[in-house]
Amino acid sequence: MTQWTDEQRTIIDEPFRSTVVIAAPGSGKTSVLTERIATVVRRDRIAPNRILAVTFTRQAAEHMRQKLTRHDLLTFRATESLRIGTFHAQIFRALLEVTPNIPVLLNTREQFTMMRTAMCRVVRKADEITHRAVIERLTEYSRVVGCGIRPASRESGRVFTAYTKLKRARNRWDYDDILLAGASAVEKGIDLPFFDRLQYLLVDEFQDTNAVQWALVAAMHHRYQIPIFVVGDDDQSVYGFRGASPGYLQRCSSATRDCAEMLLTHNFRSDTSIVHCAEQLIRHVAHRIDKPLRPVSQTPGLVRIAMVRDEGDEAAAVVALVRFILQIRPQATIGILARTRRQLYLTWRQMDTAVGGGANALNAVQFRTFHDSKGREWDVVVLLDLVVSRAVCRDAELDDDERRLQYVAMTRARYVLVGFVPMQMAGRKTNVAPFVFESGLEPAPLITATLMEEVENALTVHTEVSC
Numbered sequence: 001m002t003q004w005t006d007e008q009r010t011i012i013d014e015p016f017r018s019t020v021v022i023a024a025p026g027s028g029k030t031s032v033l034t035e036r037i038a039t040v041v042r043r044d045r046i047a048p049n050r051i052l053a054v055t056f057t058r059q060a061a062e063h064m065r066q067k068l069t070r071h072d073l074l075t076f077r078a079t080e081s082l083r084i085g086t087f088h089a090q091i092f093r094a095l096l097e098v099t100p101n102i103p104v105l106l107n108t109r110e111q112f113t114m115m116r117t118a119m120c121r122v123v124r125k126a127d128e129i130t131h132r133a134v135i136e137r138l139t140e141y142s143r144v145v146g147c148g149i150r151p152a153s154r155e156s157g158r159v160f161t162a163y164t165k166l167k168r169a170r171n172r173w174d175y176d177d178i179l180l181a182g183a184s185a186v187e188k189g190i191d192l193p194f195f196d197r198l199q200y201l202l203v204d205e206f207q208d209t210n211a212v213q214w215a216l217v218a219a220m221h222h223r224y225q226i227p228i229f230v231v232g233d234d235d236q237s238v239y240g241f242r243g244a245s246p247g248y249l250q251r252c253s254s255a256t257r258d259c260a261e262m263l264l265t266h267n268f269r270s271d272t273s274i275v276h277c278a279e280q281l282i283r284h285v286a287h288r289i290d291k292p293l294r295p296v297s298q299t300p301g302l303v304r305i306a307m308v309r310d311e312g313d314e315a316a317a318v319v320a321l322v323r324f325i326l327q328i329r330p331q332a333t334i335g336i337l338a339r340t341r342r343q344l345y346l347t348w349r350q351m352d353t354a355v356g357g358g359a360n361a362l363n364a365v366q367f368r369t370f371h372d373s374k375g376r377e378w379d380v381v382v383l384l385d386l387v388v389s390r391a392v393c394r395d396a397e398l399d400d401d402e403r404r405l406q407y408v409a410m411t412r413a414r415y416v417l418v419g420f421v422p423m424q425m426a427g428r429k430t431n432v433a434p435f436v437f438e439s440g441l442e443p444a445p446l447i448t449a450t451l452m453e454e455v456e457n458a459l460t461v462h463t464e465v466s467c
């Protein structure tokens with residue numbers, strides 16, 4: 001059974017009303033949210049089927065349900081009756097009750113094809129339209145509809161009009177249409193009995209909310225009088241490119257009736273040096289809720305930034321480091337993170353060749369993009385390519401998006417965080433990412449033996465990985 005801290009206990013035991021929880025990384029926000037559900041079911045006698053817990057991915061919803069299933073004081077029946085799911089799934093359900101003839105949803109492939117067709121109609125150079133260009137248009141489309149903003153160019157606007165016409169002509173919807181239809185139903189005053197039946201709305205990872213989702217949460221709260229419990233960390237808002245904004249979390253408590261705002265500041269995950277570096281970095285973000293980040297651990301852990309000649313040397317160094325760690329600590333978990341999948345590929349390929357039949361070793365090692373690392377944790381985290389990329393440093397807002405992304409990646413590490421800086425990539429000289437210095441770190445040329453010794457020392461103090 002979890003020994004809750006006073007900070008966590010106060011939130012879990014809050015009277016039944018609206019609460020906004022601003023939570024630091026590794027502070028147990030998902031655990032607190034699930035315990036809060038158990039509390040309102042047991043103490044306040046709120047029927048489980050009147051509670052809606054919203055997450056941003058199906059995987060997160062499943063994780064939450066599993067946590068609740070393991071809860072000692074909730075019956076299997078209670079857990080099964082809770083409504084847990086993504087915004088899209090829940091709004092779709094709400095709409096189905098009032099609109100039986102909802103168009104069939106496009107699957108990913110169909111949506112891709114439809115956007116490509118729309119681009120061909122407008123741009124008329126089918127053979128020049130790359131896979132990547134279509135994906136970028138789809139991302140922009142989601143941002144435009146999710147934020148209610150104008151397309152970036154006239155061409156985009158024409159492509160989006162063509163895409164919308166195609167959807168209409170074939171009577172199909174994409175995922176954005178679900179939320180737009182939900183928001184429009186609320187705006188037009190159409191009664192949604194699904195919301196009428198609810199008594200409590202909880203939203204995890206609230207920093208990932210976009211304008212339409214915000215409008216829906218606000219409507220459920222104000223129009224249907226549902227108290228809300230939202231948890232998030234504005235510093236971990238990394239989906240700006242899809243229209244999410246930390247601003248909704250930042251202003252949520254003032255826009256909510258009878259609302260308490262509370263902080264979770266103790267980080268249970270990372271050793272002290274990792275927490276301190278991450279905190280130094282995030283302080284450079286311009287508009288954020290100022291909050292302390294306190295490590296529970298009293299062990300220093302290890303943070304190192306190693307300079308290598310190029311991406312080939314980087315991949316070789318990472319493979320050597322991983323093999324060493326798994327040799328001395330076979331229980332260790334390792335996350336290898338980079339900004340893009342492409343950056344992960346070279347190291348992944350070398351690892352596959354080097355470790356070969358060692359399936360166990362590969363299970364312990366996970367390759368993720370920075371975005372995909374959200375919500376996860378590993379004993380050792382390796383960050384690849386800490387160099388200035390084209391996406392960085394174009395303007396202040398983009399810089400802050402990048403800082404938050406780097407912050408998310410850094411705070412996934414429990415005991416060891418090693419970053420690599422290839423001094424050349426694709427034959428061109430690189431520059432160290434400014435975030436490295438903002439974190440108070442100095443890159444130094446890689447000395448493999450020293451790094452391995454330091455990693456071993458940092459892991460030795462942790463009994464769970466030191467056998």
Ligand SMILES: Nc1ncnc2c1ncn2[C@@H]1O[C@H](COP(=O)(O)OP(=O)(O)OP(=O)(O)O)[C@@H](O)[C@H]1O
Pocket residue numbers: 002003004005008023024025026027028029030031032233236268269374375376411
């Ligand atoms: N009271 C506690 N005592 C001990 N460990 C705890 C406590 N609360 C949370 N933890 C542990 O802290 C770690 C982080 O918890 P969790 O993943 O829920 O955090 P989070 O706030 O969702 O993190 P992030 O936002 O960084 O993904 C987990 O390993 C969890 O078991």
